[in-house]
Every structure is written in C-alpha cells, then in structure tokens.
Amino acid sequence: MSxxxxxxxxxxxxxxxxxxxxxxxxxxxxxxxxxVKAVIPFVLTYGLFITxxxxxxxxxxxxxxxxxxxxxLMIAFAFGIESTRAWLSNTLVVVLATLGxxxxxxxxxxxMLLGENFLDYTAYYPLLGDTLGLKKYExxxxxxxxxxIGGIAFIVAGVLMGLFFALAAxxxxxxxxxxVGDGIGDNANADTDxxxxxxxxxxxxxxxxxxxxxxxxxxxxxxxxxxxxxxxxxxxxxxxxAxxxxxxxxxxx
Amino acid sequence: MSxxxxxxxxxxxxPLQSVGITPLEASLFVFVLITAVLTAxxxxxxxxxxxxxxxxxxxAVLYTFYRAPDVGLTEAAIGAGVxxxxxxxxxxxxxxxxxxxxxEAINWPAVGVCGLFVLVVGATLPAFPAxxxxxxxxxxxxxxxxxxxxxxxxETGAENAVTAVLAAYRGFDTFGEAxxxxxxGIASxxxxxxxxxxx
Numbered sequence: 001m002s003x004x005x006x007x008x009x010x011x012x013x014x015x016x017x018x019x020x021x022x023x024x025x026x027x028x029x030x031x032x033x034x035x036v037k038a039v040i041p042f043v044l045t046y047g048l049f050i051t052x053x054x055x056x057x058x059x060x061x062x063x064x065x066x067x068x069x070x071x072x073l074m075i076a077f078a079f080g081i082e083s084t085r086a087w088l089s090n091t092l093v094v095v096l097a098t099l100g101x102x103x104x105x106x107x108x109x110x111x112m113l114l115g116e117n118f119l120d121y122t123a124y125y126p127l128l129g130d131t132l133g134l135k136k137y138e139x140x141x142x143x144x145x146x147x148x149i150g151g152i153a154f155i156v157a158g159v160l161m162g163l164f165f166a167l168a169a170x171x172x173x174x175x176x177x178x179x180v181g182d183g184i185g186d187n188a189n190a191d192t193d194x195x196x197x198x199x200x201x202x203x204x205x206x207x208x209x210x211x212x213x214x215x216x217x218x219x220x221x222x223x224x225x226x227x228x229x230x231x232x233x234x235x236x237x238x239x240x241x242a243x244x245x246x247x248x249x250x251x252x253x
Numbered sequence: 254m255s256x257x258x259x260x261x262x263x264x265x266x267x268p269l270q271s272v273g274i275t276p277l278e279a280s281l282f283v284f285v286l287i288t289a290v291l292t293a294x295x296x297x298x299x300x301x302x303x304x305x306x307x308x309x310x311x312x313a314v315l316y317t318f319y320r321a322p323d324v325g326l327t328e329a330a331i332g333a334g335v336x337x338x339x340x341x342x343x344x345x346x347x348x349x350x351x352x353x354x355x356x357e358a359i360n361w362p363a364v365g366v367c368g369l370f371v372l373v374v375g376a377t378l379p380a381f382p383a384x385x386x387x388x389x390x391x392x393x394x395x396x397x398x399x400x401x402x403x404x405x406x407x408e409t410g411a412e413n414a415v416t417a418v419l420a421a422y423r424g425f426d427t428f429g430e431a432x433x434x435x436x437x438g439i440a441s442x443x444x445x446x447x448x449x450x451x452x
Contacts, residue, residue, distance in 0.1 A: 050326070055411040058322035060419065066330040073338050090451040101435050108428055119424040141410035144420035147427075155431050159438035160335055162450030166441050167342050 026080045036078035044071045051153045055144055061152030068153065069160035081168045088161070096158030104151030107143060273384030278318055285311040296357045298349060302340045309333035319384070323415045 044067075051064025076084040111123035121143030125136045134142070274282075288308035295301045309332030316325035382389030391398060405417040419427050442448065 055409075055413055055416045055420075057413055058415070059326055060323070060413075060416050063323070063326045063330050066327075066335055070330065070334055070338075073335065077338070085451045088451050090449045093450045097435055097438055101432065104428055104431055108424070119428065121421065137408055137410050140408065140421055144409065144411060144416060144424075147420050147424070148416070152427070152431050155435050159434050162438050163441050164338065164342070165451045166445050166447055167339055169445070169447065170346055171445050 026077075026082075028080075029078075033078045036074045040071055040074060043067060043074070047071065051149055052145070054148045055141055061148035061154075062156050064148075065153035065156030066160060068157045069164075072161050073164055076164065076168075081165070085165055085168070088165075093158050093162045093165075096154050097162065098158075100151050100154030100156075100158060103154065104147055107147055107151070271383070273386070278315065281311055281315045281318065285315060294356045294359075296352065296354050298344050298347075299341075302337060302344065305340070306333050306337040309336070323413075 047064045047067030047070075049064075050059035050067060051061055054060030054064065072084065072088060107121075108119040111120040112118055114123045114127065116123035121140045122136055124143065125134075125139050128134075129136070129139070285308055288304050288311060292301050292305045292308060295304060309328055313325045313329035313333060316322070316328055387393070395402075401414055401418055401422065405411060405414040405422075409417040409421045411417040411421070438450075442450070
C-alpha cells in the first residue's frame with residue numbers, strides 16, 4: 001500500500017476516510033537494514049556477556065536471554081518477519097525453551113537423587129569435586145552459572161522468539177478439520193488491493209484453499225516448517241483472523 | 254510507588270533533598286509521571302506505545318540511579334524493548350478510526366478514582382524512611398539482607414549478591430519463574446490456536 005512502516009498515518013491515504021487502513025507489517029528500508037546489520041553483533045555480544053557474566057556483574061540469564069532474543073526480533077523488523085520465520089526453524093525455538101527447562105530441572109533434581117535438598121549445588125561436590133578440581137563453594141558458583149546460562153537464558157530466549165513469531169502470525173481461524181500443525185495463521189493475503197482479499201475475507205471458518213496465485217505458497221504449507229517465501233508478497237500481510245480484511249474490503253468496494 | 258513518590262515533587266525540589274532524592278532523580282520522577290499520563294491520554298495507539306517505551310526507559314534509568322542495575326537492565330530489555338516490539342506487532346494488525354483528535358477525551362470519573370487512589374497511596378509516603386537512611390528497618394535489623402551481604406560471596410563465590418540470592422538462596426523461586434516463562438510461551442500458542450511458533 002504505502003512504504004511507511006508501522007506508522008499508519010491516515011492522512012496520506014486519501015481513499016480511506018471512514019476506516020483507517022491496515023498498517024503494513026514490513027516494508028523494506030535501507031536505513032533500518034544497514035543499522036540493524038551494524039548493531040546486531042554488538043547486541044549479541046552484549047547479551048552473551050550479560051548471560052555469562054551474571055554471577056559477577058549486573059545481569060543474568062533473564063536479561064541476557066531477552067537481549068539474545070531481541071537480536072532475532074531486530075532481524076525480523078529489518079528483513080521481514082516472514083523471511084526471518086522461514087530462516088529460523090521452529091525446532092530451534094522449541095528446543096531452546098524445552099532444553100532450558102530440562103537443564104534447570106535436571107540440575108535441580110539430581111541433588112535430590114543424591115540425598116540432598118532440591119537445587120543444592122554442593123551435592124555435586126562429593127561426586128565431581130576431585131575430577132574437576134573445584135572447591136565446595138565453587139560448585140555453587142558454577143551451578144548458578146549453569147542454571148543461568150543453560151536454564152534461564154535458554155528458556156527466555158526461546159520463548160521470546162517464539163512469542164514474537166506466534167504474535168506476528170496471529171490467530172488461527174478455528175476449524176474442525178484443523179488437526180495438523182498448519183500454517184493457516186500465516187496465509188498471507190498478499191495485497192489487500194487485489195482480488196485476493198475477497199477470498200481471504202471469507203475464509204474465517206473455512207479452510208484456506210480458495211486463494212489466488214499470489215499467496216498459494218503460504219496457504220498450502222500445512223505441516224511444512226519452512227517454505228521459501230519471497231519478501232514482497234508476504235511480509236506486510238499476515239492476517240489477523242480475517243476480521244480486518246473484511247472491514248478493509250468493505251471499505252474499498 | 255514511584256508514581257506516587259513523584260507527586261509531591263511538583264511542589265518543589267528542595268524538600269525532597271532532605272529525604273534523599275536528588276534533583277536529577279526528581280526530574281526523572283517527573284519524566285516518568287508525564288510519560289505515564291501521556292500513555293493514557295494519547296488517542297493514537299502508536300503514540301501511546303512510543304510514550305510507554307519512553308516511560309519504561311525512564312524507569313530503567315531510575316532503577317539504575319537507585320543502585321538496582323539488575324532491575325534496570327530487565328526493565329530496559331523487557332519493558333522498553335521486547336514489550337514495545339510486541340505491542341507494535343499487535344497494532345500493526347489492527348485498524349484505527351480516522352480522527353484528528355490528538356488526545357483521548359478525559360473520563361472525569363476515572364480521573365477521580367485514580368486521584369483518590371494516588372491520595373490513599375500518597376498518605377503512606379510519610380511512613381517511608383528517607384532514601385539510604387541507615388536507621389531504616391531494612392538496614393537497622395537486617396537479619397536476612399545482612400546475612401546475604403555478609404555471606405553471599407564466601408558461600409557462593411558470586412560477586413553479584415543479587416544473582417547469588419536469585420540462583421542459589423532463592424533458587425526454587427527462580428525455578429518457578431523460569432517455568433512461568435515457559436508456560437507463557439505454551440499458553441500463547443494455545444490462545445492463538447497454533448501448534449508451532451515459527452513455520
């Protein structure tokens with residue numbers, strides 16, 4: 001529709017007088033892409049530093065994990081959510097979050113197996129003290145770091161990335177036949193100006209196969225994790241459950 | 254509490270210095286207060302979100318001034334950063350009514366309720382000790398905090414006592430919090446009716 005990004009200024013679109021248009025989720029901007037490219041290495045390093053240095057300086061797994069996730073968020077804002085979604089595998093996000101819980105729970109529960117209290121790091125001392133050559137209190141420090149890095153940072157980074165993409169995809173229209181993990185949520189109604197919006201506006205309760213050519217690659221990705229998507233027709237159009245499309249369409253016709 | 258604490262700062266900066274609030278901190282309080290009110294007043298949701306991010310940033314700086322860099326870092330990363338991104342992502346999927354009005358019409362009954370609340374909370378302010386007062390209960394009979402500060406390094410080897418408390422002494426709480434974050438991720442999938450995050 002227009003090239004401005006996320007600002008939805010109604011005054012520059014003379015056709016919309018009653019209802020404001022939908023804000024495009026993404027439009028390519030050389031300035032943002034260059035800035036993000038320059039900033040990302042430092043943000044990632046800072047996030048890792050905050051995570052790894054949590055026992056010695058302000059910060060820790062939570063803050064560091066958020067920073068690491070924000071790297072992916074910045075990439076998505078600069079290069080398009082859909083292309084980032086195709087690049088970042090769902091497995092990575094899920095493994096990050098669940099592995100974090102598993103590591104934290106594992107570190108916490110093993111002392112109980114050894115007859116000590118829950119999360120009692122010193123319980124590892126009789127077991128590993130000689131092999132690792134560490135003093136008893138050092139087990140507390142390295143145990144904390146293991147929990148901060150392998151537990152909290154993994155969970156927070158994974159969940160924040162996942163939340164971002166889940167929010168960007170929006171609500172999946174409820175459907176009785178919807179049993180597999182499908183991509184209905186991200187069937188892009190590519191250009192709300194063309195005829196595609198008619199089919200999109202009516203697919204709230206129906207499955208989404210009545211869509212024109214421009215977005216078939218998105219609409220048919222049931223179960224497929226990452227299909228190659230080009231930026232131009234998908235990024236600005238992840239639909240929000242077809243309600244806004246319906247109003248938009250009614251407004252234009 | 255920070256909002257309530259900022260209320261008397263409008264009257265003048267000098268009385269605040271007697272309770273340990275410097276003019277710089279007082280101006281930060283005012284900044285946070287103004288951005289908080291503007292967040293509620295702006296009619297345009299995008300403007301609200303931007304001002305809300307500024308509010309979070311002000312809070313983060315304020316926390317840092319009060320020697321809570323861990324909290325400040327969290328506020329900056331989560332409050333000013335990730336939350337703003339999520340909110341922007343959400344409004345990008347919505348439409349807004351076209352209007353020229355810059356501010357929301359003020360709902361006076363709501364203002365009355367909020368004012369009453371501020372008065373009630375503000376009435377408790379004189380009971381607080383001055384900032385950094387050594388006679389304040391948290392420092393005078395510091396059974397718990399004193400123990401942490403005295404023993405955290407020897408017992409855990411962590412220079413950052415906050416992390417020592419969070420990950421060692423109160424590790425069980427932190428475990429619960431981490432599980433809450435994980436559960437939030439799953440709940441979002443449930444609410445959105447999806448089975449995968451990306452893809």
